[in-house]
Amino acid sequence: MAAKKFPIEAGHIMMFARAVGDPNPIYHDADAAADTEPGDVIAPPTFYQSSAQYDPDYFLRPKIGEPWFGSGKNPTGVPPKRTGGDGGTGLHAEQRFEYFRHVSPGETLTIKTRPGNTWERQGKRGGKLTFSENITEYFDESGELVVRATGVGVRTEKVVESD
């Protein structure tokens, strides 16, 4: 289950903008933002991905009291999830956003997700590649669509080596 509600918070936007290395005051300084065309702090273009913070079941966040697949006493806390036979992994292949308006702190977005297309391709180095789309739509309090995010994941049969 994906997050249903995504509260847009100024502190979260500030931390996200810092993380992507963007010093634009419109992401952290409400006074400076008031003098810009949008007139308020706005979310950076890829901020919507961080709605994962509000997904209670998000599998890439450790859950309190549950084993975690990262290292602790051992290199992994649980057997890693694998789909391929020899250590294949899931990777993010593509991400697209469509923006219908920009979003500011104080709003709460409602999220709806649905699967998109799935297809397969033979990779050069990683064996068979399986691609799948996931579409996430963010609606404002009046029910208007404000952002549509389309993610494409790819699962490989083998670990992808970089050269």
Added chain:
Amino acid sequence: MALQASKIQVGDTHTQKLTDDLSRTQIVQYAGASGDYNPLHSDEIFTTKVAGYPTVFAHGMLTMGMTGRMVTDYVGDGRLTAYGVRFTRQVWPGDALTATATVDAVREEDGQTLVDLSVSTVNQDGDVVVMGKATAKIDP
């Protein structure tokens, strides 16, 4: 200030350096802000001993977010209508990244001037790490 159509031509480019030396700490910052704590991005022991990679690597979305700074610095705040990339190569700690937008088209739609951009980010070896497209509302 937003980009002006009267001041650009198809084929124009805008280039911005994103980092000289991507740190593991910045990758950790991104994990914290985005909520994506996949150990492949911060846990050296898991990544080398279990997953079999040479070291941790950046979230694709970190590179997309860093590249987004170049796009919004070019077109103006709150002007994007679309932004999408393919992740073509992994980004490793220590990489230097440079992002470029190229003007593909300037067009009118419903009385609004739009610019279509090709976007790409390369590492210190000139290898493309993300490539994609963006569209923004611009001034006439």
